[in-house]
Amino acid sequence: MTNWNEMSDEDFAQAAASFVERACPAELRYLPHRPRWDKSSVWYIAMSREGWLAPGWPVEFGGMGLDPSKHLTYLEVFERLGTPMVAPQGVVNVGPALIGFGTDEQRQEFLPKILSGERRWAQGFSEPNAGSDLASVRTEAKPDGDEYVINGQKIWSTGALDANWMYALVRTDKSVRKQAGLSFVMFPMDQRGVTVRPIRTISGGEEFCEVFLDNVRAKAEHVVGGVNNGWKVANGLLGFERLWSGSAHQCKQALVRLKDVARIAGKMDDPSFRQRYTRLELDVLDLAACYTRSTRNLQVTRRVGFEASMLKIWATETCQRIGELMMEIGGDAALVQGGMEIDDRHLDALTPFLEARAPTIYGGTVQIHRNILAKNVLNLPT
Numbered sequence: 001m002t003n004w005n006e007m008s009d010e011d012f013a014q015a016a017a018s019f020v021e022r023a024c025p026a027e028l029r030y031l032p033h034r035p036r037w038d039k040s041s042v043w044y045i046a047m048s049r050e051g052w053l054a055p056g057w058p059v060e061f062g063g064m065g066l067d068p069s070k071h072l073t074y075l076e077v078f079e080r081l082g083t084p085m086v087a088p089q090g091v092v093n094v095g096p097a098l099i100g101f102g103t104d105e106q107r108q109e110f111l112p113k114i115l116s117g118e119r120r121w122a123q124g125f126s127e128p129n130a131g132s133d134l135a136s137v138r139t140e141a142k143p144d145g146d147e148y149v150i151n152g153q154k155i156w157s158t159g160a161l162d163a164n165w166m167y168a169l170v171r172t173d174k175s176v177r178k179q180a181g182l183s184f185v186m187f188p189m190d191q192r193g194v195t196v197r198p199i200r201t202i203s204g205g206e207e208f209c210e211v212f213l214d215n216v217r218a219k220a221e222h223v224v225g226g227v228n229n230g231w232k233v234a235n236g237l238l239g240f241e242r243l244w245s246g247s248a249h250q251c252k253q254a255l256v257r258l259k260d261v262a263r264i265a266g267k268m269d270d271p272s273f274r275q276r277y278t279r280l281e282l283d284v285l286d287l288a289a290c291y292t293r294s295t296r297n298l299q300v301t302r303r304v305g306f307e308a309s310m311l312k313i314w315a316t317e318t319c320q321r322i323g324e325l326m327m328e329i330g331g332d333a334a335l336v337q338g339g340m341e342i343d344d345r346h347l348d349a350l351t352p353f354l355e356a357r358a359p360t361i362y363g364g365t366v367q368i369h370r371n372i373l374a375k376n377v378l379n380l381p382t
């Protein structure tokens with residue numbers, strides 16, 4: 001087996017780039033939205049087959065076990081070449097949660113099936129009255145022999161149409177403090193009692209869904225981290241999700257798009273545009289540098305710090321600013337969903353603008369992250 005960490009960063013970057021060029025179909029690259037599983041599974045399976053799927057997982061669990069420097073090189077190459085994120089809930093969220101909090105049996109059962117794509121995941125945290133206030137989750141799980149019976153409703157579950165398993169935060173004890181009565185449980189979605197209803201987004205996609213749970217069954221052995229210990233597991237997982245959404249990934253792709261739109265719109269020599277573009281580019285470079293420092297810290301401390309909140313705000317709001325500039329200069333192409341052909345080139349300035357709305361909401365809204373920084377870093381009264 002290749003020991004990636006023994007390679008120089010340059011050799012590793014070259015190996016990663018040649019893998020992407022060979023294995024990632026051109027039609028999946030630089031997409032403004034996340035592709036559905038039927039289109040993108042080919043890329044997921046290729047990454048899995050050739051061992052490129054889980055850069056941060058330890059080698060013993062089937063990951064690449066990359067050191068911080070190689071991990072960042074991996075992200076940089078995959079971002080630069082416009083690879084899509086496919087079914088990330090498994091590799092980015094539930095996998096690390098199982099590695100951190102799961103039992104040996106859970107790791108043995110689930111991790112290989114996440115890597116193979118056999119089990120694809122939806123996150124069942126939010127509910128109609130429990131979004132920012134996640135501890136108010138009301139979906140209830142009651143013990144029944146060696147199973148739990150779950151009733152309630154989840155909402156905004158990303159990728160639920162393509163998922164066949166859900167990990168969810170459920171209430172297992174109503175008699176204690178809100179946070180203390182929650183459990184983190186996994187269950188198959190292809191069972192009676194699970195109803196998935198897509199919610200159409202502003203950009204026309206059906207990326208997320210409502211999920212209704214009516215006497216749904218989960219095995220007791222599929223509770224992660226112990227009964228009534230779900231708050232700790234969920235927070236560990238959300239830390240990774242926040243750090244992920246604070247990467248410069250989407251901003252960098254949006255900048256490439258902005259430059260394309262500017263070229264087609266004849267704006268590249270406009271001093272006012274160049275000034276605004278340069279400011280954005282510098283902000284993205286600063287963000288990337290801070291992100292690099294945070295991920296290096298993470299590899300040492302194994303703890304996601306409050307800087308994840310700062311990165312999340314910075315990344316998602318910068319992405320929105322890029323989208324707004326694209327709208328301003330996009331002319332007619334900024335009015336048409338899906339874009340239009342101008343001078344034999346396809347120009348789509350509207351989709352990136354619309355797609356940049358959601359990231360300031362998921363993984364905790366930017367207002368909630370400002371509260372976190374105000375309280376924990378600035379020591380302001382709340």
Ligand SMILES: Cc1cc2nc3c(=O)[nH]c(=O)nc-3n(C[C@H](O)[C@H](O)[C@H](O)COP(=O)(O)OP(=O)(O)OC[C@H]3O[C@@H](n4cnc5c(N)ncnc54)[C@H](O)[C@@H]3O)c2cc1C
Pocket residue numbers: 122123124125126127128129130131132133155156157158159208358359361362363364365366367368371
């Ligand atoms: C694209 C997308 C994908 C998502 N994917 C998933 C998923 O896969 N699984 C999942 O479980 N959830 C998912 N979510 C849900 C997401 O986590 C919630 O939308 C988010 O936590 C906000 O909750 P809410 O929508 O209930 O808004 P609310 O909590 O009702 O907030 C409404 C507004 O009030 C503000 N607000 C609320 N409380 C405070 C406060 N204390 N101080 C200041 N301002 C406050 C918020 O910032 C927001 O602007 C997704 C959301 C989006 C948009």
